[in-house]
Amino acid sequence: MKIGRRVTAEEVAKAVGVSRATVGFVLNDTPGQSISEDTRRRVLTAALQLGYRPNSAAQALARGYSDIVLLVLPDWPIDDVMHHLLTEIALALDEAGYTLVAWSPHVSGAGRPLWELIPADLVMGMAPFDAEQVAALHANGVAIFPEPDDPGQSGHGGGRFAAGPRLQVDHLADLGHRRIAYARPADPRLAFLAGDRFRLVHEQAGRRGLHVVDDRVTDLGSAAAAVRDWLNAGCTAVVAYNDYVASVVTGAALRAGVAVPDELSIIGHDDSPLAEVFVPSLTTVRINLRAIAQEVAAFALRKIAGAPAGLGDGPAIAATLVPRESTATPARNAVR
Amino acid sequence: MKIGRRVTAEEVAKAVGVSRATVGFVLNDTPGQSISEDTRRRVLTAALQLGYRPNSAAQALARGYSDIVLLVLPDWPIDDVMHHLLTEIALALDEAGYTLVAWSPHVSGAGRPLWELIPADLVMGMAPFDAEQVAALHANGVAIFPEPDDPGQSGHGGGRFAAGPRLQVDHLADLGHRRIAYARPADPRLAFLAGDRFRLVHEQAGRRGLHVVDDRVTDLGSAAAAVRDWLNAGCTAVVAYNDYVASVVTGAALRAGVAVPDELSIIGHDDSPLAEVFVPSLTTVRINLRAIAQEVAAFALRKIAGAPAGLGDGPAIAATLVPRESTATPARNAVR
DNA sequence: CTGAAAGCGCTTACAG
DNA sequence: CTGAAAGCGCTTACAG
Known part of the structure; x- marks a missing residue:
């Protein structure tokens, strides 16, 4: 489906009466360009009132990166805990300048998988996936956390x-x-x-x-x-x-x-x-969800940097007992 | 951050020894091209073993659409119900060939809002947002469901x-x-x-x-x-x-x-x-979450088609009482 | 300070 | 059936 076209930077340039490049420099705050305050202001004003918004596809194509990390989740029910974890991951990646997109593939038909549609710098899956899913994801260039080959890891619980x-x-x-x-x-x-x-x-x-x-x-x-x-x-x-x-x-x-x-x-x-x-x-x-989130984020950043992304020797993720009313010493049926 | 480059269709063409266009036609199953079975097979094989995956940014740029709908959510806690609703919306859009991306803006700093990063055919927000948020979203070309101007609507609950x-x-x-x-x-x-x-x-x-x-x-x-x-x-x-x-x-x-x-x-x-x-x-x-989801999807499709997206005169969304143990007739303190 | 231009990797008429 | 090429809207050296 064709989309109604939007204002381009070209048109902003025309409106202001400067070169296309100048508009780009102003919009991106490109350093070392010494553009007059007046020009800068006029460009910004025109962009605003023409409703200019950069075309992200063109931007990603020209730049070669998008600052997006796509996290593919198993088709789980997302409960509070999972949602909390995702929020923490998003925060951790945000600090590094990346925006997290979390996505679960759904069963159905017509729509294509998201990793074919958005220009992510990294597509990663969060385990556990079964063997078949792992194969399919790998075939699509999806990195998996934790790495299944990683010794001592058995899926997300291992x-x-x-x-x-x-x-x-x-x-x-x-x-x-x-x-x-x-x-x-x-x-x-x-x-x-x-x-x-x-x-x-x-x-x-x-x-x-x-x-x-x-x-x-x-x-x-x-x-x-x-x-x-x-x-x-x-x-x-x-x-x-x-x-x-x-x-x-x-x-x-x-x-x-x-x-x-x-x-x-x-x-x-x-x-x-x-x-x-x-x-x-x-x-x-x-x-400790935050600790897991930080591992996930670190894993992603290492993968993006092209480094081997093995989890290495980080500390075990801590767990804390929260004692409440539903457990007590065995009063009955206790075996010896 | 620059990303390790991937195999291009150009390289696939070179490997097979056909023109760049032929590769595109095979990969996209372009009708009316009558390409020999042999060529088709060789292209597909080469693409597979070279690990070719199309660059989505280039694709979106050239095509002018992406088949993505970006749904911006208020920064809510996403509970089971919300998650269920999102799943239903994804399904409804999927039937029309669109892939849903759901995203909540987070407070922090370095990462840019997702609508600046992915080439969505439509960016829509699901109300309620407060007046300030609505203004900010509109300034970014985000459509809002339900339309705030819509008579009889007061946010999502109205x-x-x-x-x-x-x-x-x-x-x-x-x-x-x-x-x-x-x-x-x-x-x-x-x-x-x-x-x-x-x-x-x-x-x-x-x-x-x-x-x-x-x-x-x-x-x-x-x-x-x-x-x-x-x-x-x-x-x-x-x-x-x-x-x-x-x-x-x-x-x-x-x-x-x-x-x-x-x-x-x-x-x-x-x-x-x-x-x-x-x-x-x-x-x-x-x-009736499904009914809401279908409205949302219909709204999105109308917006994408450029049609006025008013909710029109659809039926009210039904609700059903689920009587259980926590309510009964008043036994005490009953007023008159 | 600004302009003309190459290039990102696709799609898609247009010639042959 | 296939090749040469324009164009999508950006970024970014490179001349002036």
Whole structure:
């Protein structure tokens, strides 16, 4: 579809009666051009009143860069936490003069992927993606964070980003729980990330001598049955994928007459606003989003600079326990 | 920052040994060119293995359009509902061959606004913006939805989008409540929209003969005091800005020993996932996001086509009551 | 201080 | 079927 054309710098030049180049110099504040104050003012005035706005495509083409970083996200539900992370990334990149565009590919048909449409200096994807997605992204020149080859990284939840799930387990272990369950979200788009987090929980449970009795998708419909099964299997606590899943499990337990935390402790992940408000308030784990955002930004800047972008040896991303009402020592069903 | 250069179509042409134009015709599947199957295949193969990807800036410049719609959002917290709305808008535009970029300007410094950087066919803002913002956006050629001049529209909450707040009031009136309070969110970024919704609640309350006793910002810290004050003032119900605010008020009430809904009814807005999970589950109002999304998309397409983009006489956006546990008939403090 | 011009990498008539 | 070329609207040396 053709677009109504706009005023060009050429026309501004004509209106003022100066050369095309002069207009460019004034508009871009090009240093070392000594243009008379009067000329400068006239150009600026004319540009303003003609409604001149530079054509960004032409600008990007001529300059060879655009100062845009395009971040491709998995097709996740974007919750408060994700949104917060994106904001922090945008801020970190902004400090370096880059503007962040966050975009999730959608299923459908006619529209083309954004990385074919906008002139980004860097297109990067934020893991986890499955193998097929990684291949497709790489074929399109999309860098992926963290780098899948990076040792010690298993998607977004692996390696240095493992503190959250570990802390969930540690908290329950410290309270004296021995048998726990893992509750996954129902949304299939989260299956991959949930798998990552579950693996970390499972490993840490092994280290701390806990039994992970069950690992189950939990939505509003199925949560009540899951809670019953877990109690029957001797569970005294549940690790939830995130605070929303924790609230689903908690809500189901309460409605089934199971006291939280007296009969079942439940810990969430993310410290989303919901966790503090829920009754009972939800014990959870807060991860250092700003630190992750700064890694992402640093990764992007290194890639743009053409440097090898391996994550190197930065410190592990910290997680903090946020203890609230939904966890306590096991009062019943405690195994030895 | 200069970017590492990429393979051009020129180089593909050289590699294959055909003219630059031929490459373009093959790549774009230009009709009416009758290129031999062999040539076509060789071009495609070479492009693939050289890793050719078209330069989008050059493409946009030469074509004069980009198939991008840039949607500028107020700097809101993006919750599930907003995200859902954006997804629906993206889908609706996708059907017309456009790719949506959603972007919120952030406060800070170095990065330039996205509309100066990407070659969008249309830049539109989704209201509400305050007067100052509207002026700034207009100066940058940003179209605003809904059009502020449009009669019967007062920002995003006005006119045809008024069904939600009205329904909140109607539900409470139908139940027999006579004195109600309005609970606003603490986030200052939402002040403008909250003002819109409050106005609609106030008007509808007047129509239904209800008294709006108080209108107050409610966060976790202040909610308990607010609940006490409301009860003392004879309120039997609260209209909340959205489900999160409703959950804050409900949580505070329960912790203060005030029974919900027996002593205080609370109704939210949006039907976010939280509303169903909370204990007690929250009565709320669901708005037809898809209908709004389709309006937004239609508005965009009309603007791009250069047509007058007035919203015209579309039907009002529907809202549906979602009755749950947090509202009931007033048991106490009922006025006459 | 200013003008004439090449070049960014595409698209797309226009000749052959 | 293919080649030579103008043009999109900028930036930016290079002469004057």
